[in-house]
Amino acid sequence: MIELIGVYKNFGEKEVLRNVGMTIRKGEIFTLIGPSGTGKSTILRLINLLDVPTEGEIFFEGIDTSGPEKTRLQLRRRMSMVFQKPAALRGDVFDNIAAPLMFRKVPVEDIRKRVPEALELVGLSGYESRRASTLSGGEMQRVAIARAIVTRPEVLLLDEPTANLDPVSTEKVENLVHTINSRFGTTIILSTHDMAQGQRLAHRIAVVLSRTIGQTGTAHEIFYQPRNRDVAHMVGVENILEGMVKNNEEGLALIDIEGYDISATSDCPTGSRVTAYIRPEDLVLSTVEFPGSSLRNRFLGRITKVVAMGPMVKVRIDCGIRLISIITKRSFDELEIEEGGSVHVYFKASAVHVVRID
Amino acid sequence: MNDIIEGFTQAFQLIVTLDPEVMGITIRSLFISLSATLLASIIAIPLGGLIHFREFGGKKALITIIQALYALPTVLAGLFVFLLISRSGPFGFLGLMFTPTGMIFGQMVLITPLMIGMTLIALSGVRKNIQDTIVSLGADEFQSILTIIKEARFAILGGVILGFGRAISEVGAAMIIGGNIRGYTRILTTAIALETSQGNLPLSIALGLILLFIALIVTTILFLVQER
Structure with missing residues (x-):
């Protein structure tokens, strides 16, 4: 589904990613695990085509993503990303969830139908006219997830979706990730620094260690058969x-x-x-x-x-x-x-x- | 001292009785400056959006030039437009010299850089994560610019009001391009300059008070907008 080959990313002089390679399969939940500041967010941003790799290639279903902006926009519209600290756009919850549909020029009647459906899925039915500024962190996170899935993306990217949430909200979000994956077959790529969460959610895990991938495999492989000292240390x-x-x-x-x-x-x-x-x-x-x-x-x-x-x-x-x-x-x-x-x-x-x- | 008191008394009379000459000048001033502000907004806001969004060579230099033009002397703006629209200039055939349309054009030239600059500042005030969110949600370039302008609309409106404030209070460009023709291109600032030099102080003071009042309204709106 998505393939990264020899990806490097520099921000100015600073190297953020070094020789990152991985393949994400259709329909799986793929987790990037690693401490903060190791480049997990950068990988997700590159996959979402928000940034361009300094070197290396990224393929989306075999399509080279380094093409013109028009191609990148088309590919970007097949995915959705939820940022670590989701930003609310101006307006109420309905406006926020409708925004990606408006961008895709979905007819208004469809938007009126799909927004409540998305809200129901995240357990926030009836929130349409709430101001985004009145939502709690957990609610905003779920609105952001509703905003991301309302477009029925093939790939859903979640950057530390529970990093700022209390345990109850965390569980809700984790259940939601499972539901979205099993009900719609959405490929999900999520980053976390929480080992246990990675293990609970993921079909496969990539351990991100200081700018590169330490190891990719199932939870069992990562936790019981670490490939090297750094991975072993990371996974406890x-x-x-x-x-x-x-x-x-x-x-x-x-x-x-x-x-x-x-x-x-x-x-x-x-x-x-x-x-x-x-x-x-x-x-x-x-x-x-x-x-x-x-x-x-x-x-x-x-x-x-x-x-x-x-x-x-x-x-x-x-x-x-x-x-x-x-x-x-x-x-x-x-x-x-x-x-x-x-x-x-x-x-x-x-x-x-x-x-x-x- | 008596002159001044006399002047103020007469000035109040002129305003309260809605003296036709005073009202005519005021309405013309508002019309010209509001038109210039509106047209400048139509150019400056999208252009600011484009400059903000696109990465291109010389972007920093361009922004520096725009910022330098905030302080463009009004007479220079007037001279520039004069060179363009005077009979022998490239746009002389349009016959805009000594017309309100020409004055609108002059004020536009004066305030467009300021308004582009204010738009840039307003847009860079939109947090990076909002911009990322908009792009990530699948907006194309035009939709992104439009959505970000919507996010920053109050700050941008502040820039528009600032532009209007500069347009209505300038005298240099209006004088050079309009020529201060009574009943046609005479506006508040040019009238004050003329009447003062002719010793007609009550009229000058009346017009000055009106100008001050407009400035007060503008700053009040600006304050209210920035409070939001």
Whole structure:
């Protein structure tokens, strides 16, 4: 549907995007995940043809978008974008939602029908004559979404659609994204810095890291099989260990990490240098010895630091190799462990994602 | 001192009794300057929109020139138009010299740069995200300009009023092009200049008060517009 090839974008001297490449498929929800200021908005603006790449190509259904403004306008009218902070045009809610239809010269009778339909879809029926300035942030966001979908776009671009919203409004917007995608088959590209949101919404995710795409894949691939250290760090894989494969028997590798051995499911042959990634949630802590058979990796360590994070607790453990575990507050309380105490750490061989270092 | 008091007394009489000469001059002044403002708006606002929207070489230089022309001396505007429409000028055949139409043209030349400049300022006051939104919603270039002008309409109206204020208060261009012909091209400012030099102070003061009153109304409207 949309393809970016070797896209660079500079604003003056400042490089904002470097060699961005990705393909977005028809009908999918595609999420750009990354911290603020990494170029997510710039990618969306380029796709919406609001800006022109400094270098590289963007294709929309095989059509080169670097053509004359007339072609770009035609393509732009097949998409809609909702900005992070949606701007209200002068007039009431009806005028705002009617604007893109007026631009497309849709007959007035159709506009009168389609505006209430769009408002109903976003759950704001009867808001037609409200002044945009009297709307709350969440309502304005939904009006902006109504304004974007009233044209029945093939592609809907959402820039951080929930960044400024409370949890209730966030849930409404997320449900709306699902509805639009499943009911109309609209291809949706949205950016977010919220990992969990990306995971909840997306069919596929691209991790945007300092001006380029770190990795593209399904949520499972991104969260459990990060391609490199930066992606792993970004998606919350806190345990990143480097070592060498000592032995590999039918896909079960023994990896030497600073003199300690861990078992991992991996095809990397004996002798290869590797990085092992383990999600902190996959570490099981216990104060007693655990006879469980599938938990191949077992260590005894000393707790060096405990950090409370709302309903979760992050525990740093020194087992010779340093590991980080995240457990629920409830489990933490039940374990009755504390800083300086010792604890058993367990994890499955399949919880370790191994990437070969070239 | 007596002269002045005498002058004011007579001036009030002239205004209150709706003296035909005073009224004639006032209406002519308003007609010429309002026409000039209207025509200048028709040129300046879309042109301002186009300059604002399009990226082209020399854009900054052009804006600088436009800004310099805010301070265009009124006699220079008059001289410029005189050169164009005098009998030997390129538009001499139109016979616009010493006519109200010629004066309208002169005032247009005077205030169009100011109004383009004010339009540019008004449009750049429209936040970038509004402009992005309009383009993203699928507006073509013409629709974008029109919508953004609508967004900035109060600020643009401020520029229009400012232009009118400059037109009605100028004397140089009106004098050179109109020639201050009684009952035909004589307007408030040229009449004041003439009557004062002839020592006819009551008439000068009456016309001056009316001009001041118009200026007051203009500034009040401007204030009200900017309050919105």
